[in-house]
Amino acid sequence: MSLLAVGTLAYDSIETVHERRENVLGGSATYFSLAACLYGGLALVGVVGDDFEARDVELLRSRGIDLQGLEVAPGKTFRWSGRYEADWNTRHTLATHLNVFEHFDPKVPMAHRSARFLFLANAAPAVQAKALAQAVRPEFTMLDTMNLWIEIAREELHHLLRRVDALILNDEEARMLTGERNLLRAAAKALTLGPRLIVLKKGEHGAFLISREARFALPSYPVEEVVDPTGAGDSFAGGFMGFLASQGNVEPGTLRRAMLHGTATASFCVEGFGVESLARASRAAVDARCAQILSLVSV
């Protein structure tokens, strides 16, 4: 396996203006993996409680996701519940129960410690640091985070940022992390914190990649009907990292095409509730959508 992901698996309760569902399979590593597996095998490190459904394990396993690093701990699986407003951009977190994730001590199986591509999905920086410490010289490590950690674990996060290649974050997080309102300046400032690459997700408004040498921007794929935006960012990261791992390099041209794949996988994610649409997407459908996005921006 050249790709390793560490993060949460969860059961989410999600409320949109149209629908409410409880205990839907979710979690940052789940969405990431279901997108990344379209590009080849990957290994997942995470923890679930003894209430985690066999059919959910089976879903992941059937996609070629290596679950050797999936720990089953006594107790309940991580739970998140949230509500979206009609504009989709406003999300209210109603409850977060870490449950078994609270004392999670990630153990990367020996077989996967040399993975060339490493994704540290959204989790407490302390957990992310423990996972990173077990990786043996990954060629490309990407970190995700969220407003909560920027607020309560800023120092640990800064320490971690000096040891990763890339940081993926949304506009709100970029502003919070850097104190810069202008997104371009925020991204430029984030570059000074350590990563040599910043991927800025702007939801329905697309994504932006910035490094010291290059800038790249893509609009999002215009989805006819957003059903549930949960996991869009993680699915983006999955398409992005999955594609990079499948190419085995992070050349500028590969990074640009990875942005295209991230945009495509995220668009499938939001078309269904929870993981349902993402889990149905085929690599051929993703490739077709990439071609559509390309034609959308071709002058």
Place this chain on the structure above:
Amino acid sequence: MSLLAVGTLAYDSIETVHERRENVLGGSATYFSLAACLYGGLALVGVVGDDFEARDVELLRSRGIDLQGLEVAPGKTFRWSGRYEADWNTRHTLATHLNVFEHFDPKVPMAHRSARFLFLANAAPAVQAKALAQAVRPEFTMLDTMNLWIEIAREELHHLLRRVDALILNDEEARMLTGERNLLRAAAKALTLGPRLIVLKKGEHGAFLISREARFALPSYPVEEVVDPTGAGDSFAGGFMGFLASQGNVEPGTLRRAMLHGTATASFCVEGFGVESLARASRAAVDARCAQILSLVSV
């Protein structure tokens, strides 16, 4: 002249979080013309009061903008004042004084009635309709409007929409006009109202073009420091229409390149207060920025 613009010339009082200036040259037709003149000559039809400064007339004239259709009426020039919040996306209109524009009866000079490209800048639909009635078979007419007219003159606006080729509007206006929250659906619904082309402006998030046959999206040019967003939409329209008129056709490829030019002229506009940065921009600078935007989206 192959391009004719009808709209407002104004003195604006603008407040940003950094600065406040009074009686700054503005107006939809002013911004449009200062962008469009980078692509060749154009004729402007509008009205100003007897307080309109000679140096402002001179600014427009020096750019090769034909002012034969610029009426000077007794009274004060149209005035608008507004305030932007720190995020730039929230704009509060503090006051609108139509002044001489209230009884404006546009008279398109005979010499310009056969202009092939016509832009009806934001104004009351009744005024726009009067101007349109004087045009002799324009090949391509684009209409701009705003939330106020959608609210108070919806019927006249709908009537007008059936007689234009293109409609340019921002996301809020698109939602208001169509009752559709999803922007893609809103644009698709706007197409059923008459125009065969919709240009959706999303401010810092770029622009989107949709016709029955094609879709095209561009991110905005990442500006390091927004100084004043006033006129960005009109500058976009000016770059867009100016480029089309300079090419003399509305083929799909020309439309896509016109979107690029609109994006570039709008980016210059927001980098200065009022028209100051736009009025300083050269065609070479705009072309260079178009190339940068192209490289930004090149996969």
